[in-house]
Structure formats: structure tokens, C-alpha cells
Amino acid sequence: MVGVKVGILYSRIRKDEKLLLSELRDRGHEVTKIDVRKHQFSLDGTTAPVEGLDIVVDRCLSTSRSLYATQFLDAYGVTVVNGPETADVCADKAKNSLALAKAGVPTPKTDVTFTKESAMQSIEKFGYPCVLKPVVGSWGRLMAKIDSESAAEAILEHKATLGHYEHKVFYIQEFVEKPGRDIRVLATDGEPVAAMVRSSDHWLTNAAKGATVEPFELDDRALELVEKASAAVGGGLLGVDLMETGVVSDDKSEASQTESGVDYTVHEVNHTVEFKALNDAVGDDVDVPGKVVDWLESKAAESADKEAEVSA
């Protein structure tokens, strides 16, 4: 594909962004790095150099910056991936859970409550252990596995007293007995680029928490769920997280059963997905940044076609 003018929104260049930058430049694309900390986003325009870009990729490390910057760029008519609607759903665990449930994607049972008292009622309903998560957060931070009533009371008290207002939105979830690992799938509009399992002795299996990673072959059921989960949040370059939930019960359709008898629950979809651990896990078997850039090129071409239609 001929040179595409690509903007990268960022406030920190991680190894993920370096992989992306390197692939884009190797293919002869013109890359403009946009540090969102240095710019103003006004109602009628921005100091950010987005003029003339074919596509902008949101790689903001900060969720709040990602949410606002993508909204403003979208308002200026700039093609931005992932789009603001996807960012909005994925950035908030409650919205994420609602979108998955609405699309019929199996996801852990979840309650949202606004007071300690109602949170305790939910916790008692789920039983011990259950999980308390911040609605906005990543890398396994501030996640609590609650093993007892006294632990629940202490955590809720701390959150209600010390936390930002978002911590007073209690997001409570059933504890899923996963086999010491979960699955991360990097997907572009529902099409998997690569997948890995993240294993740990700890209940949190985030790569950022030091889980070990290995490549993973997706079966038909997992492929189906990745596609549905991606569509549920509006599509894009996404990290879909699944947990294995054991043998499929008899009342489920044949289509949902896998050869191994394992089914899945999708606990999260991430919109500024990191892929360095996945890239290391799959090694030379999959060109992860290459496939991501293939997809970006196709999105840029799609956007150019739409513009041509409008101006015709």
C-alpha cells in the first residue's frame, strides 16, 4: 500500500508503540507522533497536528486522555482508531459488562452498587470468594478477591473513605474458578491476530502482574466469542480476555461446545491493548505488529473511500 499518513496519540512510548512505529516506518508510511500532553483540544479545532492525516491511532496510556482526545478528533472528522464509542465502552468495566451481556456474550455475573450496605448485600449474595474491581483501571491494580465478611467490610470502608468518587461505584463480580490461567486475544474487528494464555499461581493472571505467557490456539467457540465481544463494544483493535469455565452443560447448544468440553466467559475487552507480551509469546509464528499495521492500512483505505464518496 502506498504511504499512509498515520498519527499516533500517546503520552508514553512503550515497547508496543515502538513495535508499531518501527513497522509503520519500515513500510514507508509517514508517522506523526502526537503527545496529547502538549496540545489543546478546542470545540472548533486543535493545536495537535492532525490536519491531512489519513488515520490516527489512539495509544494513550491514560484512559481519561484517550477518552477525551478520541472524542475531540472524531468531532473534527478525523478517522481515529479505536473510535470514541469503543473507548467509552471499554474504559469502564460496568459499561463493558453491560455491552457483553446485551450481545449475549457469556460474562461473569456482576452487580454495581452505590453504597457500602448494598455492596455488602451483593457480596453476601455472590458468596465468598468474590471479586471487587474499580470501574476504571488496568494491569490488575486495586482488584480485590474477597474471602470473608470482615475483609469485605474493611475493603468497602477503605474505598468509600479514601477513594476517588469512582471508587464509590462498587463493581462486584462472581469469582470464576479458572484453571490458573486466562486467555488474551488480540483481535482486529473480531478477527484474531494471535492469542496467548497467561498463567500464574496468583489469582490475578495479568501479564503486567508477572504471569507467564504461552501461545494459545483458539477453538471455534473462542473464535465465535471473540468476534461477538468485539462487535459488542463497537469493534477495533482490541484485547479480548477470556477465562475457561470447564465442561459445557447439557442445556447449551452444540455450537457452544468445544472438542475439549471447555467453554469460556469473556471478562473484559481492552481498547488500548498492549501486545508486547503477546509478541514475545508467539515469537516468529505470527508477525503481530505486521498484522496490526495490515489492519490499520485497511482502515485508512476504508476511510479514504468514504471521503471520496462524500466529495463525489
Added chain:
Amino acid sequence: MTEAECVECGGDVALSDDLETGEIIDCGTCGAELEVIDVNPPVLDRAPELEEDWGE
């Protein structure tokens, strides 16, 4: 491979050839996290502290 001065301890920090503005590197002497402010010539500053909304 070039070098720059750590703003925390004054030690020399080795820089890779594919250095990028916005990248974070660790000072090998004091362990400080440093942000690359510019690459030509290389300029380093203390990296921002981790914020609650950072992640993916």
C-alpha cells in the same frame, strides 16, 4: 549507542540507537525512571508517576 545525563543522580545513562521521544528508560546508577524529552540531542527528565487511569 549514545549517553545522556541522569537528572536524578548525574550519572551517565546509556541510550539505544532506536530511542524515541516519549520512551521511558531506567537510570542504571540510581534506578530513576526517566522520560526521553528529545532525541537529538538526547534530553531526559524525571518520568511522571504512575496514575490511576493508566493501562490498556
